[in-house]
Amino acid sequence: MEGELVEADIVVAARLSFKKIQSYEKYPKGQTRGRWKHLKQILQAENFPDYPPDLPNYSNIESPPSTQPCKRICDITGYEAPYVDPRTNLRYANTHVFKTVRSLSADQVHQYLSIRNAAVVLK
Amino acid sequence: MAFVSKIRRQTDYNTFPSSVPIVIDNGASYFRIGWAGETEPRVVFRNIVQRPRHKATGETVTIVGDLDPAMMKYFDCTRSGPRSPFDSNVVYQFEIMEYILDFAFDRLGADGSGIDHPILITESACNPVQSRSKMAELLFETYGVPAVAFGVDAAFSYKYNQLHGICKKDGIVLCPGFTTTHAIPFVDGEPIYTGSCRTNIGGYHITDYLKQLLSLKYPFHSSRFTWEKAEDLKLEHCYIAPNYASEVRLFQEGTKEAEEKTRYWQLPWIPPPTEVPPSEEEVARKAAYREKQGQRLRDMAEAKRLTKINESENHLQSLRFLLKQLDQVEEDDIPSFLSDTGYASRQELESTFSKVIQSLRKARGEPKNEPDESEENTDSFNNEKYPLLNVPDDMLTPEQLKEKKKQLFLKTTTEGRQRARQKRNEEELQKERKHQLEEERRRENPEFYLEEMRVQYKEVLERVEQKKRLKTNGNSTNGNHKSGNVGRGERLSAAQRERMRLLTTAAFDRGKGEDTFGAKDEDWHLYKLMSKDHDDDDEQLDSDEAELARLSSRLQEIDPTFVQKLEEDSSQISGEVPRVRPLTEEDYKIVIGIERFRCPEILFHPNLVGIDQVGLDEMAGVSIRRLPHDEKELEERLTSSILMTGGCSLVPGMKERLECGIRMIRPCGSPIHVVQAMDPVLDAWRGASAFAADLNFLGNAFSKMDYYEKGEDWLRRYQIRYNTL
Structure with a gap:
C-alpha cells in the first residue's frame, strides 16, 4: 500500500x-449478499x-x-397551490407555472410526483 | 460546527481499568464512542462503510466514515457506494455494523485480546428484539464484552439536560433525528414509551428533498447536486419559516425582503474565449500566404501541362513518322512491319493518332470543336466513320458483318448521348428562362412577389407535413406523444387501418363459394395495397420536399425576415438551458430561495413528501393523548418542559415555530415552554456517559450468561432505569 x-x-x-x-x-x-432481513421483514x-x-x-x-387539513403546495415553485393539472396531476400556483408544467417531459413529471410519493408506478 | 468527525487513534486505552464502561452513541448519521464519565466522545465519524477495491493490490478494503477525497485516487469505488448498517433507525446489517465497531474500537486504542469493558450502546425507541439480540450477540461473541446495556438516545439527552436544570422531571422530548423523529414523554424522570410516537421523517429526508428539488430545477447541473453538497447547503442555508404561507407569499410577490433572503450559489464558470477580430496586418499576411500557395499550385499545374504537351508532341511526331513509313511499305508487309511497334493495324494506328491530336488540343486549351463538327457534317462524318453501315449485308463477308454490327452499336450510342446532351441543354435553358421570368416579376412588384412566395411556401409546407403526419401516426400534432413511438394502445393511422382491414378480409374471404381471385387484373392490385410500404405518393412527397427546399432557400435569399419553420419538438421550453445560445454566468448561478424553508417544512408537514403522519408540533399532542393519565395538571407540567434535541433541532427558527404550533393544538392558556438542548447533537452521548459512570450502571447491564439464560422474551421487555442519573 x-x-x-x-x-x-x-x-x-x-x-x-x-x-x-x-x-x-x-x-x-x-x-455476503442478501443475508440480512430488512426492517419490514424484521x-x-x-x-x-x-x-x-x-x-x-x-x-x-x-x-x-x-x-389538520393537508397542505397543498405547488410542486414546482413551493407556492400555495389552488389548482391541479388533470393531465399530469401536478399541483400548480398560477398560469405562469401552468405553462412550465405543460412543458415538462413525462420523466420530469414523474420525478416531481414521486417526490411526494404520488407517482403511479405500473408494474 | 456540530457535525465534525474525530478519527485520531487514541493511545490511552490501556490506562483505563476494565471496570470503566465504553459508551457508544450509535446514531443513524454519526457514530460516537468514548469513555464513561468523560464529557466528550473520543472518536466521532459518519456511520457509513465503503468497501472499495484498492487499485494497486486489487483487494477489497474497508473504509469507515467519510473517505478523504484526496485518497480517492487509490481506490476503485465503482462497485460499492457508501453503505449504512441502518434501515430507517434500526440496525439490520450486522456485517456493516461489525466493520464500524472494528474501526471504533481500533481508534479507541484497543489492542489486547478482547474488549474487556462493559458497553452502553444507544438504540432506537422500542427497537425490535431481533435487532437488539443481534447487537448483543455481536458484542458478546465477537468482541468478548463482559456486559452490555441498551438505552435510547433521546432519553439520555433529556436526562442530561434535566441534570443541568434545562428541563424538569416531567416533560416531553422531541427529537428530530436523521431518519426518524420521536416524541417521548417523561413522568418522574422516566420515559413512558406507551406515550411515545414516531414519525418517519428526519434530516435525511430534508437533504434528499433539497437535492431532488434543485436537480429538477436545474437539470443542466444535476450532477453537481451530490448528497454531500445538498447536506452542506442544508446546514448552511435552511431555516424554518414562522409561517410557511406568509413567508411564501413574500417570495411570490417578489418583495425586497424575499430578495434579501435568497441565497445564490455560483458554480465555477469559465467564459468562452472571446473571438478577437484579426488585425489588418494578420489578414494581409494570411491573404499573401494564400496567394503564394495558390501561385505555387498554378505553377505546378502549368509545368505539368507543359510536360504533357511536350510528351504528346513527341508521340505525335513519332506516330506521324510511322504513318509516313507505313505509306511506303507494301500492303502485305504491314503486319510484319507493325509487329515491332505494338500496333495491330493501320486503323488502330490512325485512331491513336487522332486521339493524341485531341489530347494535345485539350492540353493546349484549344476549344473542343467536336460537337459542331458532328452536327455540321454528321452524314459525311458518319460515312467516314462507319463505312460499312450503308453497304447491304449480302455484299459483306462474315467478319465484315461483325464489324458492321459493332459500328451500328457505336453509332446508336453516340447518337443517344448527343440526344441526352441536347435535352439537358434545353432543360437548363428552360430553367434559366423561368428564373429570369421570376426575377422580372420580382423587379416589377417585389412586395407582391414576396407575398406570393410566402403563400406558396406555406402551402407546400402544409402539404409535406400533412403527408408526414399521415405517414407517422396522425397524432404527432397532439403534443402529448413526443416520443412518437406507436405503443400498444396507440391508434393506427388511416392508411395502416385500411391495410389491416384488407388483410383481415382477405384472410376470411377464403372458402366463400368459388375462388375467382386473379381472374381480373385488378385483383392483383390488392397485393400492392397490402404491402407494408405501399407509398404511392412517395415520389410526390419527394418532389414536394424538393420544392419546399427550393422555396425556402429562395425566400432566405430575398426575405430578411424569413425564418425557416423547424420541427415542432425543438420549440419545447423547459428549465433546461437551451443549447443554441451561449451559456452565461447566470446559467451557472443556483438560486436557493423558497427551498431554504420549503425543505425543513416537511418536519412539520410530512405529507409534503408523501408521508402521511403528523408533524413535529402535533406529535407533542399525540404523545400527551397516548399517555395513560387522568390529571390535567400533568399535561400542563409536560407542556411546560418540552425539550428539543437531535440534529434537526439546530435548524434556525425551530423553537419559535414549535412553540407556536404546540400552542395551537393545546387548550387556550396552557403553559407552553419549549427549550433547546444544550448541545442537541452531543447531549445524547454525554447523558449516556454520565449514566454509565454511575456506580449502579452494572445493575442495568446484562452479561453474556444473562443473555443466554433469560431468553428472548426477557430481552424484549428489557429496559434500563434512567433515574440512576
Missing part, C-alpha cells in the same frame, strides 16, 4: 487482535399482534396521520 495511505491510516486492518472471530472468517468472500417476524396492545413496540409507537 502507498506510503500516503499508510500514513493516513484510513483502512481498517483485516486482522484485529481484540476480536474473537475475525471478519474474514465470519464472512468468507462471495457469500417487523413481520416480530409478530406484534401476539402481544398486548398496551405494550409499546416498534410499530405501535408510529404516529397517526395528521388531523
